Amino acid sequence: MNKLTSAVFGLASRSSSSGRASGGWALLAVIAAETALFAAVAPGFFTLGNFFEMTRFSVELGLLAVALTPVMIAGGIDLSVGSMMGLAAVCFGAAYRTWHLPLPIAALCALLAGCAGGGLNALLIARLELPALIVTLGTFSLFRGIAEGVTEGAVNYTGFPSRFLFLGQGYLGGVIPAQLPVFVAIAAAYFVLLHRSVIGRALYAIGFTARGARYAAIPVARRVGLVYVLSGLAASVAAIIYVSHLGQARSDAGTGYELDAITAVVLGGTSVFGGRGTLRGTLLGLCALAVLQTGLHLAAWPSELTGILTGVLLLATIAADRHIRVRAGARPIEEEFEVKNTQVAVLCAAILTGSIIVAGTNIWLLRGVTTASRLSDGPPAPAAAHRTVIAMMPKAKGDPYFVSCRAGAEEAARELDVELLWDGPTGLDAAKQNELVENWITRKVDAIAVAVENRAGISTVLRKARERGIRVLTWDADAEPDARDFFVNQATAEGIADALTDEAARLLNGKGEFAIITGALSAANQNEWIAFIRKRLQDKHNGLKLVTIRPSDDDRDKAFAETQTLLKVYPSVKLMMAISAPAVPGAAEAVRQAGRKDVNVIGLSLPNINKPYVRDGVVQTVVLWNTRDLGYLAVYASVLASQHKLDAGARELQAGRLGHIDVRGSEIVLGAPMLFNRANIERFDF
Amino acid sequence: MAVAGAIAALGIVLAVVAPGYFSAENLRDLFLANLPVLLVAIGMTLVIVAGEIDISVGSVFAICAVAAGVLAKAGMPVWLAGAAACLLGALFGSINGALVAYAGIPSIVVTLATMVALRDGLRWTTEGAWVQDLPRAFQWLGLTQAEYPFVAASLTAVLTIAFAWGLRHVAAGRAVYATGSNQDAARLAGLDTAAVKCAVFAIIGTLTGLAAVLNAVRFNQIPSNAGIGLEMKVIASVVVGGASVAGGRGGVPGTVLGVILLAAIGPALTFLGISAHWERAIQGAIILVAIAAEGMRLSVGGRALAPVKTAQA
Numbered sequence: 001m002n003k004l005t006s007a008v009f010g011l012a013s014r015s016s017s018s019g020r021a022s023g024g025w026a027l028l029a030v031i032a033a034e035t036a037l038f039a040a041v042a043p044g045f046f047t048l049g050n051f052f053e054m055t056r057f058s059v060e061l062g063l064l065a066v067a068l069t070p071v072m073i074a075g076g077i078d079l080s081v082g083s084m085m086g087l088a089a090v091c092f093g094a095a096y097r098t099w100h101l102p103l104p105i106a107a108l109c110a111l112l113a114g115c116a117g118g119g120l121n122a123l124l125i126a127r128l129e130l131p132a133l134i135v136t137l138g139t140f141s142l143f144r145g146i147a148e149g150v151t152e153g154a155v156n157y158t159g160f161p162s163r164f165l166f167l168g169q170g171y172l173g174g175v176i177p178a179q180l181p182v183f184v185a186i187a188a189a190y191f192v193l194l195h196r197s198v199i200g201r202a203l204y205a206i207g208f209t210a211r212g213a214r215y216a217a218i219p220v221a222r223r224v225g226l227v228y229v230l231s232g233l234a235a236s237v238a239a240i241i242y243v244s245h246l247g248q249a250r251s252d253a254g255t256g257y258e259l260d261a262i263t264a265v266v267l268g269g270t271s272v273f274g275g276r277g278t279l280r281g282t283l284l285g286l287c288a289l290a291v292l293q294t295g296l297h298l299a300a301w302p303s304e305l306t307g308i309l310t311g312v313l314l315l316a317t318i319a320a321d322r323h324i325r326v327r328a329g330a331r332p333i334e335e336e337f338e339v340k341n342t343q344v345a346v347l348c349a350a351i352l353t354g355s356i357i358v359a360g361t362n363i364w365l366l367r368g369v370t371t372a373s374r375l376s377d378g379p380p381a382p383a384a385a386h387r388t389v390i391a392m393m394p395k396a397k398g399d400p401y402f403v404s405c406r407a408g409a410e411e412a413a414r415e416l417d418v419e420l421l422w423d424g425p426t427g428l429d430a431a432k433q434n435e436l437v438e439n440w441i442t443r444k445v446d447a448i449a450v451a452v453e454n455r456a457g458i459s460t461v462l463r464k465a466r467e468r469g470i471r472v473l474t475w476d477a478d479a480e481p482d483a484r485d486f487f488v489n490q491a492t493a494e495g496i497a498d499a500l501t502d503e504a505a506r507l508l509n510g511k512g513e514f515a516i517i518t519g520a521l522s523a524a525n526q527n528e529w530i531a532f533i534r535k536r537l538q539d540k541h542n543g544l545k546l547v548t549i550r551p552s553d554d555d556r557d558k559a560f561a562e563t564q565t566l567l568k569v570y571p572s573v574k575l576m577m578a579i580s581a582p583a584v585p586g587a588a589e590a591v592r593q594a595g596r597k598d599v600n601v602i603g604l605s606l607p608n609i610n611k612p613y614v615r616d617g618v619v620q621t622v623v624l625w626n627t628r629d630l631g632y633l634a635v636y637a638s639v640l641a642s643q644h645k646l647d648a649g650a651r652e653l654q655a656g657r658l659g660h661i662d663v664r665g666s667e668i669v670l671g672a673p674m675l676f677n678r679a680n681i682e683r684f685d686f
Numbered sequence: 687m688a689v690a691g692a693i694a695a696l697g698i699v700l701a702v703v704a705p706g707y708f709s710a711e712n713l714r715d716l717f718l719a720n721l722p723v724l725l726v727a728i729g730m731t732l733v734i735v736a737g738e739i740d741i742s743v744g745s746v747f748a749i750c751a752v753a754a755g756v757l758a759k760a761g762m763p764v765w766l767a768g769a770a771a772c773l774l775g776a777l778f779g780s781i782n783g784a785l786v787a788y789a790g791i792p793s794i795v796v797t798l799a800t801m802v803a804l805r806d807g808l809r810w811t812t813e814g815a816w817v818q819d820l821p822r823a824f825q826w827l828g829l830t831q832a833e834y835p836f837v838a839a840s841l842t843a844v845l846t847i848a849f850a851w852g853l854r855h856v857a858a859g860r861a862v863y864a865t866g867s868n869q870d871a872a873r874l875a876g877l878d879t880a881a882v883k884c885a886v887f888a889i890i891g892t893l894t895g896l897a898a899v900l901n902a903v904r905f906n907q908i909p910s911n912a913g914i915g916l917e918m919k920v921i922a923s924v925v926v927g928g929a930s931v932a933g934g935r936g937g938v939p940g941t942v943l944g945v946i947l948l949a950a951i952g953p954a955l956t957f958l959g960i961s962a963h964w965e966r967a968i969q970g971a972i973i974l975v976a977i978a979a980e981g982m983r984l985s986v987g988g989r990a991l992a993p994v995k996t997a998q999a
Contacts, residue, residue: 124974130981131932133739134925137918138973145967152963263798272792307806311799318791398814398911426809521963550962556909557901561719565953568712569704582909589905593831609816612906 026320027267027284030313031291038295044442045298049175053442056177057435058290060085060238060245060254062283063183064261065268066190067234069282070227072265073194075207075274076125076132078228081235081261083143084117085254088239090147093157093249103164110236117143118232122225140258147251153521153551154530157249158456168244169460179241186237191279199223207274246430246457252522256427263310264289267317288313297439300421303397307426388418390638391445392631393436395453395476397424399554400606401581401627402451404686405476408631415656416639421445428523430454437461441468447642449488449634451476454524459483471641475634477525485641485648486666488634490625491673493525496604497532499623499673501541504575507600507620511543512574515566517559517587517603519580521551526579529604533577547573552583559586567594578603584622588613607676607684614681622676628686630670633658637668688979689926689943692972696950704957712953714835718904720949721838722747722897724942726916727923728849729890731941734924735853736886737866737933738786738793743894743920745804746778747913750898752808755817755908758824764903765827772895778804779891783884793887801917812910825906838900845893850938862886866933923948926976947976 039046064081071078091113095106117139124135170178194200202223205213214220235254243249268285270277292313293306392409394402406422413420421440425432430453438461440448448465452458452474462472462483475488491499504514516533518526530549537544547570552559563576563586576591576599578584584605591599592613601613602621613619636655640646646653648666655661662669676684700707726743733740754771758764778800785796826834853859864872865882873879902908927944929936951972955965 124978128978128981130977131925131930133921133931134977135974137922137925138970138977140918140970141922141966142970142974145964145970149961149964149967152961259798259802262794263802266795266798272794302810304806304810307802308810311801311803311806314795314799315785315791318795319789322790398809398812400814400816403814426806548956548962550956553914555912555914556905557719557912560905561715561953562956564715564719565712565956568706568709569957569959582911585905585907593904608818609907 024269024281024284025324026317027269027281027288030317031284031288034288034291034295038291038299042295042298042300042443044444045295047442050294050298050442052175052177052180053438054290054294055180055183056245057294057431057438058286059177059179059183060242060431061257061260061264062286063186063234063238063241064254064257065264065282065286066187066279067231068261068265069268069270069277069279070190070194070200070203071132071231072262072270072272073207073274073277074203074224074227075210076224076227077136077262077272078121078132078231079136079258080117080121080139080143081231081238082254082257083140083147084114084232084235085239085242085257086147086251087117087143088113088236089243089249089253090151090155090157090251091236092240092243093155094150097157097159103161107240110240111233114232114234114236114239115229116232117235118229119225121232122228125228126221126225144251144255148521151251151522153251154527155250156524157243158247160244160247165244165247165460168241168246179245182237182241186234187279187283194279199226203227204275207271207276209275242431246434246454247460248430248454248456250522252520255429260289263314267314269318269321288317293435294439297423297436298443300423300443303423303426388416388447388639388642389421389443389445390418390447390449390635390642391421391423391440391443392449392634392638393433393451394422394424395433395451396428397426399581400609404606404608404627405451405631405634407686408628408633409635410631411628412632412635412639412656416636418635418639420635424451425453428453428520430457433458434461437465441465441470444468445470447471447473447638449473449475449638450479450484452479453477455479471638473634473638473641475630481666484666486637486646486663486668488630488637488668488670490627490630490670493528494532496623496673497529498536499675500529500577500579500602500604501533501536501544503602503621503623503675504577504600505541505544507602508544508575510541513545513547513570513572514575514577515547515570515573516549517552517562517566517576517578517580517583518549519552519554519583523580529579552578552580552586554580554582556582556586559583560590563587563590564594567591567596567599574598575600575602578605581605581609584619585609585613588618592616592618606686607681608686610676611681614676614678617678620677622681623673624676625670625673626684626686629658632656633661633668633670688976688983689928689940689947691979692976693943693947693950696947696954700954700957704954707954707957716949716953718835718838720945721842722901723916723919723923723949724842724945725845725893725897725900726890726920727927727941727945728846728938729886729893730920730924731927731929731936731938732849732853732862732886733793733890734921734929734931735866735933735936736862736883737869738883738886739921739931740779740782740793740797740887740890741917741921742778742782742797742801742804743890744913744916745801745808746775746891746894747898747901747916748911749778749804749808750775750895751902751908751912752812752817752910754899754902755820755824759817759820764821764823768827768896768899768903771899772892775891775893775895775898776888777891779887779889779894780884782891783887786887787880787883808910814910816910817908820906820908825903827903834903841900846938846942850942853938858882858885863934866935868934919948922973926973928980947972 044050088110092106092110095101095109121135121139124130125132167178172178202218205218206220210220239253242253264285265282268281292309296303296305433453448470459480462479465472472484473486474484478487550562576587578587584603588601591601601619605622610619610622633655640653650663652663653661750771753774754767757767757770782796782800785791786793861877861882864877865879869879923944924941927940951969
């Protein structure tokens with residue numbers, strides 16, 4: 001989070017008398033330690049630009065966290081904020097793109113949706129006095145469900161005007177992210193509400209004891225209702241900013257944000273039992289999380305450490321805070337928290353130490369560079385000690401598909417002796433992809449190769465990388481053509497769809513019913529394949545009928561259960577087409593356990609996890625390209641591009657063991673998709 | 687009870703529109719698919735009655751399944767590997783419990799921390815790879831596919847009845863209600879409330895481990911990303927089943943009904959031919975209606991007695 005903002009709030013809350021913050025000492029120390037550590041080890045971390053970039057990533061999450069603070073202070077919780085973001089984003093997109101309303105009216109629609117959603121929570125929690133956890137658990141499903149139902153999971157609203165995208169992607173005065181003022185204004189409004197108004201005072205009283213508050217003549221239901229409506233409203237503002245940040249509105253906006261926001265609030269010392277906490281604490285909590293995450297990316301440490309360290313941080317901070325509180329004596333409610341001079345001193349000292357380290361390393365670096373250049377003045381100029389750094393991003397890190405790509409990428413990196421940074425979101429997450437690319441720009445890598453999750457959303461940041469002289473490639477899925485130098489294309493969506501449909505037609509002899517098990521309903525890739533599959537059916541295979549499409553959420557067990565149900569509901573289905581890697585073995589196991597030898601299973605998946613089923617004849621065909629070669633080729637192309645041995649207009653390239661690879665326009669083509677079946681599957685290991 | 691009513695209504699609609707839903711085969715498949723949710727939900731009932739919450743179960747579930755697979759692959763007999771996985775679950779549960787009971791950190795914070803830490807820890811070690819090439823005896827615990835459901839069903843029935851009865855009629859069970867109703871009063875009455883809290887977390891850990899094993903043995907390979915979102919399903923089932931998240935109220939029979947309702951909806955929509963896109967919205971709406979109906983019934987019956995519990999989550 002922005003240092004300035006938190007400092008301002010820190011000073012302001014000095015005279016605040018409502019409630020007490022905590023986590024102050026511990027959290028300040030943590031932030032200082034993090035900053036010092038990453039300033040020392042992560043290139044580009046300790047720069048002004050990076051601090052502003054960090055605030056940009058934190059705005060949406062920050063809005064949710066800020067709105068959750070009064071909710072939790074009043075003793076409640078709101079798990080529906082992430083889903084509310086999805087619903088508001090869809091409302092906004094539909095209003096603008098489908099109903100062709102002007103932007104401000106569309107934004108108003110989204111805000112109204114937020115109010116309505118918050119209002120529903122408020123009605124159930126404040127009026128009907130139902131427990132907040134259960135109500136918002138219900139609306140958590142409801143809001144996301146409505147968003148998915150309305151868009152059928154597949155509609156992706158794009159094509160927003162650039163003046164709107166500026167809100168999420170542009171800079172004020174060249175450095176300040178455009179959405180930051182919005183966040184500061186809302187945080188300030190919340191600060192006034194919580195710490196400077198009678199209402200805020202009432203919220204603390206309610207959180208401490210709702211019954212006592214009622215006897216003290218506080219309109220409990222109205223006050224509690226208000227914070228939930230506001231939380232819905234804040235979520236819809238976050239949704240609008242999210243849309244302008246990514247340039248797309250889809251039903252999966254904000255998935256999982258609720259837990260991150262709660263983490264920030266709790267880390268900031270707000271009690272989950274209510275009655276205790278401050279906005280300043282929440283902002284510090286956000287700051288600690290943002291620094292940790294960005295620092296890990298810049299230092300190129302595995303991003304799985306984020307979760308582990310967040311967990312440790314939560315436990316350590318809350319335990320330390322509690323320890324300090326207990327030692328300070330039992331002054332549970334009226335105790336004041338102040339930013340003590342000693343604390344400010346510690347923080348300043350830490351920042352100073354950090355900057356000295358940075359300055360030191362810079363001087364050392366500079367000296368290194370000047371020595372090198374002095375050396376290179378001599379006739380036999382030795383290559384600069386700089387080792388090429390290739391940053392490569394999968395769509396999702398844990399996905400077996402990308403794990404096997406990585407093996408090939410590392411093989412190529414070893415052959416070429418370059419440094420390979422392999423990092424990506426742990427689940428499909430377009431926002432996280434943008435964040436990583438920003439971090440890599442800050443780190444000044446030589447080339448970036450991205451498997452794009454969201455075409456419209458990532459292109460802006462990729463263009464920025466190109467402007468900074470970084471070579472940009474895409475692989476697996478493309479960005480906008482002008483946002484990258486080359487696209488390493490394994491197979492087109494149409495090619496995949498055609499291969500799958502033709503294979504289905506072959507197995508069913510051109511006639512019969514089949515069902516599709518997809519990944520998540522909102523997965524862009526799968527939806528594109530399904531569209532092409534439908535087209536191919538219409539054009540070439542009229543005898544085939546697609547009876548239904550069921551989601552597996554990329555979960556083997558869910559694919560299994562869905563297939564079991566499908567087999568019973570549609571006994572005439574003779575072929576299951578699973579188009580998500582874990583879904584194929586899931587569907588296959590269901591068919592095997594049902595003993596339905598008449599049902600074929602085909603799909604898009606990896607050979608290894610399907611070998612047992614292909615061997616037994618349950619799965620007939622797995623369609624895929626050689627993923628190992630894809631990773632290998634992507635690294636080769638990146639390295640050649642970064643050394644300017646592969647420039648626009650090239651017709652072919654030499655990629656190590658793959659030999660000659662054709663370049664068509666700006667697309668580097670790996671080859672046609674492969675069909676793995678009983679005859680050849682044992683030869684592949686990935 | 688509103689939940690029983692909702693189940694009955696759903697059942698009648700299904701019986702008329704899609705009688706195939708009640709085939710023995712479908713009911714068996716539904717039971718096996720939701721067995722993990724049921725077992726973890728029983729543990730969660732204890733935790734919630736004790737006034738706490740555990741959102742780390744999904745991560746523990748994934749780790750226990752992978753651990754059972756790795757041990758079985760290393761040559762350990764399947765039942766021993768399963769027992770070891772349960773023990774591992776108990777260990778994670780006890781860590782949660784100790785942090786809650788003895789370090790005094792709120793359970794939602796503790797389990798939020800262990801949830802993210804364990805999930806990312808597992809991702810880091812497995813790098814997304816599945817456990818493959820398991821010994822043949824792993825699937826179905828060395829039994830046949832036809833025998834296994836009976837073994838799983840009897841085990842689950844015994845556990846469910848034991849917990850349902852024990853929670854009501856055994857001193858240790860009553861101690862859970864006492865702790866959840868009023869921790870200070872329970873302590874002053876001579877109960878070791880910290881031990882009670884630690885114990886309920888150990889129990890949910892063990893049950894999660896057992897659930898992971900019983901789920902894993904239905905397949906011949908184990909994915910490393912199982913159990914994502916399990917905590918939400920389980921908590922929803924328990925609270926729909928009438929447990930109060932403020933502690934002190936709830937029971938295993940209610941939880942069983944909650945699990946049945948939520949487990950029945952998903953496939954029911956497929957049977958009724960409703961598009962998958964509306965499934966989540968309908969699930970959310972049913973949860974809200976069920977708890978709103980329950981809430982109104984309670985508030986009509988006992989408003990004078992019930993303390994103001996506004997927004998006390």
